[in-house]
Amino acid sequence: MFNFRVIPILTICEGKLVKTFNFNKKSYVGDPINTVRIFNDKYVDELIILDISKSILSLEPDFDYIKSICSECFSPITYGGGVTKIDHCEKLFELGVEKIVLNNVLFEDFNFLKEFVKIFGSQSMVLSLNIFYENNEYYIYDYRKKIVTNIKLKNYFEDILKINPGEILLYSVDRDGSNKGLDFKVLEILENTSNIPLILAGGLNNYDEILKAKKKKLDAVAGSYFFTMHGKFNSILISYLNAKQIEQIRE
Amino acid sequence: MISILKLKSGNISSVENMLKFLGYNVQIITNKSELLKAKKLILPGIGSFYETMNYLKQNDLIETLKLLILKNEVPTLGICMGMQILLSSSEEGDFCEGLSIFPEKIKKFDKNFSKVPHVGWNKLEILNSEEMFLNEKNYFYFSHSYFLEEMSSNNIISLSENGKKFVSSIRKKNVIGAQFHPEKSHRYGFHFLDYFAKEFYV
Numbered sequence: 477m478f479n480f481r482v483i484p485i486l487t488i489c490e491g492k493l494v495k496t497f498n499f500n501k502k503s504y505v506g507d508p509i510n511t512v513r514i515f516n517d518k519y520v521d522e523l524i525i526l527d528i529s530k531s532i533l534s535l536e537p538d539f540d541y542i543k544s545i546c547s548e549c550f551s552p553i554t555y556g557g558g559v560t561k562i563d564h565c566e567k568l569f570e571l572g573v574e575k576i577v578l579n580n581v582l583f584e585d586f587n588f589l590k591e592f593v594k595i596f597g598s599q600s601m602v603l604s605l606n607i608f609y610e611n612n613e614y615y616i617y618d619y620r621k622k623i624v625t626n627i628k629l630k631n632y633f634e635d636i637l638k639i640n641p642g643e644i645l646l647y648s649v650d651r652d653g654s655n656k657g658l659d660f661k662v663l664e665i666l667e668n669t670s671n672i673p674l675i676l677a678g679g680l681n682n683y684d685e686i687l688k689a690k691k692k693k694l695d696a697v698a699g700s701y702f703f704t705m706h707g708k709f710n711s712i713l714i715s716y717l718n719a720k721q722i723e724q725i726r727e
Numbered sequence: 728m729i730s731i732l733k734l735k736s737g738n739i740s741s742v743e744n745m746l747k748f749l750g751y752n753v754q755i756i757t758n759k760s761e762l763l764k765a766k767k768l769i770l771p772g773i774g775s776f777y778e779t780m781n782y783l784k785q786n787d788l789i790e791t792l793k794l795l796i797l798k799n800e801v802p803t804l805g806i807c808m809g810m811q812i813l814l815s816s817s818e819e820g821d822f823c824e825g826l827s828i829f830p831e832k833i834k835k836f837d838k839n840f841s842k843v844p845h846v847g848w849n850k851l852e853i854l855n856s857e858e859m860f861l862n863e864k865n866y867f868y869f870s871h872s873y874f875l876e877e878m879s880s881n882n883i884i885s886l887s888e889n890g891k892k893f894v895s896s897i898r899k900k901n902v903i904g905a906q907f908h909p910e911k912s913h914r915y916g917f918h919f920l921d922y923f924a925k926e927f928y929v
Contacts, residue, residue, distance in 0.1 A: 479848040479866060519913045521848060547744045550913045552868055572740035574870065574911060597775075599844035599870045642844055673846070695847065726848075726866065 497653030530558025648678030770809030777820030810904030841890035867907035
């Protein structure tokens with residue numbers, strides 16, 4: 477049966493690899509292409525590349541740059557950032573992108589999402605839901621406006637499923653860059669909703685959590701801090717699972 | 728020289744990148760005359776069965792492909808949709824005939840038994856042609872909703888499981904079909920594509 481995946485998220489802002497904290501404060505990590513090369517050498521399961529400067533500034537994806545990234549990586553690459561047109565998606569797939577993360581269009585254009593699924597199929601779409609836990613409730617976070625919306629995850633989730641996305645990336649904004657650990661509690665809310673593949677992200681900070689996630693109803697975990705930084709001074713350290721851990725995850 | 732046939736909405740770059748990384752010369756081909764000169768051929772492809780076959784039809788490539796594979800015995804590898812079109816038909820989209828190199832049909836995964844789409848890394852149970860794989864447990868990256876349920880056993884290279892078993896790679900003389908994506912499967916894919924490029928049917 478399926479293999480649980482462990483996915484580094486690389487956040488790019490204006491050509492630099494950065495680490496965000498609560499989707500806000502950014503810390504410089506290094507050169508994206510070098511980092512992709514390192515993960516490629518470590519036989520990473522998959523990489524999620526999010527260019528966060530694109531959608532905030534309403535820019536198109538940087539196709540040349542993505543092309544260089546794809547030529548450095550022989551694992552599946554999932555890309556998000558500034559994708560608003562079918563034409564963008566066509567180009568990205570041709571460059572070697574495997575899946576596209578869509579988020580902002582969620583707020584604007586459900587038709588685009590439906591068209592996407594019709595043309596490229598569900599398996600090419602990862603819908604990302606940025607979530608914020610507040611007053612015992614999960615809300616959708618709008619990262620362009622940097623506000624917690626009043627949309628409740630639970631209600632929203634049912635609408636989202638109608639689009640028929642291939643996977644959902646649940647990204648906990650309040651845990652992003654923290655050492656609070658993954659937010660497993662959110663899974664309770666989504667229990668019995670569907671069998672849609674879920675990727676949980678935000679707060680991943682140790683290997684035991686990955687093992688724990690594997691036992692839950694999750695298809696993958698993703699993290700950025702855990703794979704790019706460590707220690708209380710946020711020192712930069714690009715790392716991935718070692719061979720023994722990979723074997724353990726796959727068992 | 729390895730020729731990759733550009734199919735509609737095919738992800739050509741990844742295959743091209745990996746072959747180049749492995750040290751092979753690669754060319755992207757699009758038409759009949761280029762196709763006829765191919766010495767080693769790869770059919771990549773994402774997108775739907777119907778769209779892909781329709782594209783081949785519109786570009787008058789179907790008979791040439793059959794000639795190349797069946798008569799000229801050009802070593803050929805079909806990846807994902809490139810494998811599925813080697814079969815006779817598919818449940819995907821309006822009915823149309825495939826290249827029919829193999830007589831079996833492509834079916835849709837049943838949501839009651841299987842995850843649909845089947846996306847991610849999965850194990851291979853290798854029944855034949857071990858030399859195409861690393862000498863250890865092999866994992867490959869998959870992404871598809873339609874699958875090959877059965878096939879005469881001497882043409883099966885490997886089986887995988889998505890709720891129930893399905894055929895994940897096939898072979899007949901000079902043709903290999905892989906439902907998985909070697910070009911996205913790092914070291915497992917290196918070995919597989921290297922074998923195809925260097926040793927397969929030479």
